[in-house]
Amino acid sequence: MKLSDSRVIAAPRDEVWAALLSADVLKECVPGCQEMTGSPEEGFEAVVVQKVGPVKATFKGQVTLSEMVEPERLHLSGEGKGGAAGFAKGGADVSLEEVPEGTKLSYDVEAKVGGKLAQLGSRIIDGFAKKMADQFFERFQTAVEGPGDEDSAEADTAEAEDAEGEGKKKGWLKRAFSS
Amino acid sequence: MPKDGGIGASSKRREDVRFLTGAGNYTDDINVNGQTYAWFIRSDVAHGKINSIDTSAAQAMDGVLKVFTAADFESAGGIPCGWQVTDRHGQPMQEPKHPILAEGKVRHVGDPIACVVAETLEQARDAAEAVEIDIEELEPVLDMKAALAEDAPKVHDELTSNLCYDWGFVEENKEAVDEAIKNAAHVVTLELTNNRLVANPMEPRVAVADYSRARDEYTLYTTSQNPHVIRLLMGAFVLSIPEHKLRVVAPDVGGGFGSKIYHYAEEAFVTHASKVVNRPVKWTSTRSEAFISDAHGRDHKTKIELALDENHMFTAVRTDTYANMGAYLSTFAPSIPTWLHGTLMAGNYKTPVIYVNVKAVFTNTTPVDAYRGAGRPEATYQLERVIDKAARELGVDPAELRRKNFIKPEEFPYDTPVAVTYDTGNYHATLDKALEMTDYAGFEKRAEESKARGKLRGYGLAHFIEACGIAPSNLVGQLGARAGLYESATVRVNATGGITVMTGSHSHGQGHETSFAQVVADMIGIDEGMIEIEHGDTANTPMGMGTYGSRSIAVGGSAMVRATEKIINKAKKIAAHLMEASESDIELKDGQFSVAGTDKSVAWGDVTLAAYVPHNYPLEEIEPGLEETAFYDPSNFTYPSGAYVCEVEVDPETGKVEVLGFTAADDFGNVVNPMIVEGQVHGGVAQGIGQALMENCAYDENGQLISASYMDYTMPRADDMPMFDVDHSCQTPCTHNPLGVKGCGEAGAIGSPPAVVNAVIDALHRGGYTNVEHIDMPVTPARVWAAMNS
Numbered sequence: 030m031k032l033s034d035s036r037v038i039a040a041p042r043d044e045v046w047a048a049l050l051s052a053d054v055l056k057e058c059v060p061g062c063q064e065m066t067g068s069p070e071e072g073f074e075a076v077v078v079q080k081v082g083p084v085k086a087t088f089k090g091q092v093t094l095s096e097m098v099e100p101e102r103l104h105l106s107g108e109g110k111g112g113a114a115g116f117a118k119g120g121a122d123v124s125l126e127e128v129p130e131g132t133k134l135s136y137d138v139e140a141k142v143g144g145k146l147a148q149l150g151s152r153i154i155d156g157f158a159k160k161m162a163d164q165f166f167e168r169f170q171t172a173v174e175g176p177g178d179e180d181s182a183e184a185d186t187a188e189a190e191d192a193e194g195e196g197k198k199k200g201w202l203k204r205a206f207s208s
Numbered sequence: 209m210p211k212d213g214g215i216g217a218s219s220k221r222r223e224d225v226r227f228l229t230g231a232g233n234y235t236d237d238i239n240v241n242g243q244t245y246a247w248f249i250r251s252d253v254a255h256g257k258i259n260s261i262d263t264s265a266a267q268a269m270d271g272v273l274k275v276f277t278a279a280d281f282e283s284a285g286g287i288p289c290g291w292q293v294t295d296r297h298g299q300p301m302q303e304p305k306h307p308i309l310a311e312g313k314v315r316h317v318g319d320p321i322a323c324v325v326a327e328t329l330e331q332a333r334d335a336a337e338a339v340e341i342d343i344e345e346l347e348p349v350l351d352m353k354a355a356l357a358e359d360a361p362k363v364h365d366e367l368t369s370n371l372c373y374d375w376g377f378v379e380e381n382k383e384a385v386d387e388a389i390k391n392a393a394h395v396v397t398l399e400l401t402n403n404r405l406v407a408n409p410m411e412p413r414v415a416v417a418d419y420s421r422a423r424d425e426y427t428l429y430t431t432s433q434n435p436h437v438i439r440l441l442m443g444a445f446v447l448s449i450p451e452h453k454l455r456v457v458a459p460d461v462g463g464g465f466g467s468k469i470y471h472y473a474e475e476a477f478v479t480h481a482s483k484v485v486n487r488p489v490k491w492t493s494t495r496s497e498a499f500i501s502d503a504h505g506r507d508h509k510t511k512i513e514l515a516l517d518e519n520h521m522f523t524a525v526r527t528d529t530y531a532n533m534g535a536y537l538s539t540f541a542p543s544i545p546t547w548l549h550g551t552l553m554a555g556n557y558k559t560p561v562i563y564v565n566v567k568a569v570f571t572n573t574t575p576v577d578a579y580r581g582a583g584r585p586e587a588t589y590q591l592e593r594v595i596d597k598a599a600r601e602l603g604v605d606p607a608e609l610r611r612k613n614f615i616k617p618e619e620f621p622y623d624t625p626v627a628v629t630y631d632t633g634n635y636h637a638t639l640d641k642a643l644e645m646t647d648y649a650g651f652e653k654r655a656e657e658s659k660a661r662g663k664l665r666g667y668g669l670a671h672f673i674e675a676c677g678i679a680p681s682n683l684v685g686q687l688g689a690r691a692g693l694y695e696s697a698t699v700r701v702n703a704t705g706g707i708t709v710m711t712g713s714h715s716h717g718q719g720h721e722t723s724f725a726q727v728v729a730d731m732i733g734i735d736e737g738m739i740e741i742e743h744g745d746t747a748n749t750p751m752g753m754g755t756y757g758s759r760s761i762a763v764g765g766s767a768m769v770r771a772t773e774k775i776i777n778k779a780k781k782i783a784a785h786l787m788e789a790s791e792s793d794i795e796l797k798d799g800q801f802s803v804a805g806t807d808k809s810v811a812w813g814d815v816t817l818a819a820y821v822p823h824n825y826p827l828e829e830i831e832p833g834l835e836e837t838a839f840y841d842p843s844n845f846t847y848p849s850g851a852y853v854c855e856v857e858v859d860p861e862t863g864k865v866e867v868l869g870f871t872a873a874d875d876f877g878n879v880v881n882p883m884i885v886e887g888q889v890h891g892g893v894a895q896g897i898g899q900a901l902m903e904n905c906a907y908d909e910n911g912q913l914i915s916a917s918y919m920d921y922t923m924p925r926a927d928d929m930p931m932f933d934v935d936h937s938c939q940t941p942c943t944h945n946p947l948g949v950k951g952c953g954e955a956g957a958i959g960s961p962p963a964v965v966n967a968v969i970d971a972l973h974r975g976g977y978t979n980v981e982h983i984d985m986p987v988t989p990a991r992v993w994a995a996m997n998s
Contacts, residue, residue, distance in 0.1 A: 112337040116251045141910055143317070148496055148916030206355025 030155050034134035036166055040173045042125050042132045046100035048173045049123065055092070056079030059170040060161055063087075069094050077109060081142075081150040101125055115144020133146075138162055177181050214730030217949075218883035223721045234462040235414035238429045240488035243416070244273055247332035248479055248491070249322045249339055250500065251314035254348035254911020255361065258312055261322055262340040269338060271331030273485045276323045276477070278311040279663035284480060284771035287473055288445040289537040290437075292688040293568070295548050298378035299304075302570070304364040306536040308446070308473045308480075314343060315363055315535035316572050317913055318500025320473060325481055325489055331744075348572040352509060352530040355569050362934040363535055363570040365500075372533050372542065372568035377550040378626060385563035392515035396598040401984045402586045404532070404905035406921060407515065411462025413478075413502065414494040417478035421486055425453050428479050432458040432526065433468045433714050435692065435756020439746050441471040441539070444482055444986045446479055451746075454479075458744040460714035465895070466578040467502045468716065469756050470539035499916035504905055505579020507532035508545060512590040514598055522613050527590060529566045534575035541577045542568060547687050548675070549755075554624035555591045556635045556671050556849060557613040562625050572911045580895055580957040584674040590671040592962035597981060606669055606966070607648065611639060621871040621943075628675055630847045632940035633875060635671060641873035641938055642851035644670070654975060665857040665868075666971025669851065672959035676951040677762030677846035677942075680952035694748040694754075694841035695759070698767035699728065699775050701834035703820035705813035707739045712744050712752010713764030717890070718953060720760060723881040727765055727947065733774050733798040734812055750837050758951030761880060762846050762942065769914075769946045770838035778834060779815045785826045786810050786818060839859030848951040850874035852959035854965040860975060864991030865901055865968055871933040872959065877941040877950035885952045886934045892956020893932055898924035899957070901965035902988045922986070961985060973994065
């Protein structure tokens with residue numbers, strides 16, 4: 030399964046870059062993320078609860094960053110094991126480009142699933158992966174930019190909401206400095 | 209005038225009373241006191257190296273008795289393969305070890321790695337989550353041709369390649385076939401795939417093992433089509449348990465279709481584990497596990513060439529097939545693409561020379577073995593498809609092309625060039641019958657009517673032959689079978705005349721309890737209700753080989769006839785004594801023994817009572833009691849055949865195929881219970897239509913089985929089926945078994961796929977899509993639409 034897309038984030042490139050390397054931001058942006066610890070150098074440990082079609086599972090896994098060319102591009106790879114539900118693994122090439130509106134973030138994602146996830150979810154896995162990627166980058170954009178004036182409509186997520194209230198989100202940098 | 213009892217009567221299936229009222233006793237209904245539960249941890253990657261397995265956390269969890277890994281089976285043998293195929297060069301096939309739990313490597317998604325045995329199923333499942341397994345993923349081998357490349361990763365590191373065998377048949381004919389094709393007036397070529405299928409019996413597999421330490425005896429309850437075969441394979445080759453210490457029971461079994469023939473690792477696991485934990489152990493497959501651990505069926509890729517002379521007579525057939533074995537050799541896997549396939553490539557035709565090449569290949573997929581028809585559908589499909597293509601290319605009527613090449617009724621027994629002798633048949637009769645039943649002459653008018661509604665109507669014909677009633681033991685032994693293929697029966701007459709028959713055949717939907725009783729009732733002339741058929745328990749049944757290959761009535765029924773004949777002979781001796789007459793004058797009719805030419809008679813019950821209360825009895829000549837056992841080994845296969853016609857309508861807008869009608873004109877020889885035979889044909893045809901139009905077992909590029917649930921694996925439903933029109937009035941009885949029967953269990957699944965696909969291609973050609981030569985099964989709307997728009 031492969032997908033690629035891009036979106037423009039209204040923030041300077043180095044700010045976007047720093048956000049990509051933050052465990053806190055990643056935790057906030059990965060749909061269903063319960064825990065995210067670690068650092069860009071050591072890699073991150075994550076716990077994610079997700080429901081793919083009929084299969085709901087807790088995935089425990091690692092995310093590593095490589096091929097880092099600050100602040101232009103990096104490669105993210107991760108593998109999550111969901112016990113009886115199977116596994117999901119994948120990688121993403123993310124690149125950042127300065128554009129007049131801020132930073133254009135482009136990504137190429139390649140993902141694969143195994144075990145029960147593949148058995149039961151094959152028909153919906155492409156749509157699911159796209160939704161996950163959309164959600165992630167949507168949240169990432171919100172996290173970096175801060176909420177706009179209008180009520181930022183979250184993507185069509187019902188099942189994997191953060192515990193935090195939505196409207197209270199600030200840009201991560203601002204929040205980091207004000208806490 | 210339909211009979212109301214005995215052979216030829218449509219007696220109602222007595223077993224259905226319990227099946228339809230929820231009173232069946234299936235393996236999962238069996239719960240043994242003190243039972244524990246097994247939960248297997250299976251590979252979720254297709255190919256990988258096991259770096260480590262840490263069971264310590266799981267072992268410490270509540271209710272866990274033991275977490276097993278391969279290390280616990282060091283003393284056990286691998287799961288054996290029951291058939292050895294010798295390749296073109298006289299070498300034995302490559303036969304890798306098939307461990308009970310994965311040793312060092314996992315080789316397909318679903319390969320069992322470890323198993324938790326716990327007090328409850330929930331505890332076993334929870335503990336399974338705590339078993340830490342580190343697997344380093346390896347590149348999987350999935351495509352059969354790619355698997356044979358020099359640099360392909362190997363499924364089994366200890367083998368020289370992924371090639372199991374390269375089989376040629378008949379090797380001595382190879383040059384003659386090449387020559388005939390070179391010199392032929394016409395050569396018609398077709399490349400096709402016989403799609404991979406999952407059997408999907410209604411009841412998933414279950415195994416319950418109960419070891420008695422006090423008696424040092426094992427009992428295994430299992431969903432099997434052949435409990436004696438399991439006892440032999442598991443006892444002798446895997447766990448070293450002598451047969452007298454191992455009882456295998458296959459009670460009511462909810463469908464098999466081949467997938468419950470084989471000895472599976474889970475059976476050996478629970479049997480061994482029951483001794484280790486000293487408690488009964490139960491395993492019940494989930495449907496998800498069934499998809500990845502039940503042996504799959506078919507999965508052949510074939511190129512077939514048919515050579516014809518200027519008069520359209522077949523002069524040679526050459527086929528080149530790749531057959532997927534999956535990751536390990538399942539019990540009978542090597543025999544399916546070879547002896548059950550190559551020997552049928554003559555079909556119903558007088559093709560003088562035939563050469564079949566089969567390369568069997570290991571891949572990182574679930575093992576593949578027999579599935580209803582087993583090899584014979586693969587042979588029939590390619591042959592009947594290429595004949596249809598030939599008729600189209602030559603511009604001749606497909607029925608006429610077949611008819612002129614048929615073996616003629618007066619030419620039986622007929623020796624084919626592929627090593628079998630057809631004893632009887634009348635293919636002209638079944639073809640004529642099918643054409644008449646389907647109003648072949650009126651088809652053009654129906655096609656016009658469809659066209660007026662914007663639909664494309666097609667008429668598909670296929671003729672088939674199968675070799676079933678397997679099989680002569682001495683013959684299959686020469687061909688590599690590691691077992692005999694006789695059948696057994698014990699007929700136990702009780703003192704008051706009722707009879708219990710213990711048969712080595714196994715019923716898992718076939719209706720033996722009804723049809724076998726009809727045979728014995730007919731022979732003695734008593735009511736069917738006086739006869740009970742028992743099967744499936746090695747403790748009370750003589751060594752039998754079980755049910756597959758449409759063999760039950762032909763082989764098992766014949767053993768029962770032989771045993772009943774012994775009973776009748778002995779009963780006549782007793783009757784002669786009772787009536788003070790000569791044994792040679794005794795006649796048995798309608799349950800009465802009489803002395804020929806007199807009015808003296810004694811009833812069946814008088815004789816049976818005398819046998820067990822031998823006060824007035826020839827004790828100096830014969831023993832008391834009335835119980836006989838017979839073993840029957842057939843001298844040949846049986847050769848049912850038939851003509852099948854499918855009529856379809858294709859919607860050119862969507863590519864959807866609707867089956868409008870399906871007609872089967874079969875020759876099964878004599879028929880014991882017409883209703884059961886018709887039901888078998890209905891079921892077989894439904895499975896064949898399922899294969900042709902819907903079912904497909906699909907792996908993704910990583911070796912994940914992505915059609916592993918009913919969301920994605922399309923099972924046929926009642927509303928996908930037309931009303932079937934079934935006939936079995938063309939009867940050429942088998943000449944070598946006492947009932948003259950041929951077997952009917954697989955026919956429907958053998959003859960129907962080519963009839964369906966031929967009908968679809970016919971419809972497309974009539975609609976002007978003349979560039980569509982073939983569409984691979986399943987012929988889904990997407991494939992039809994793509995073919996029409998290519």
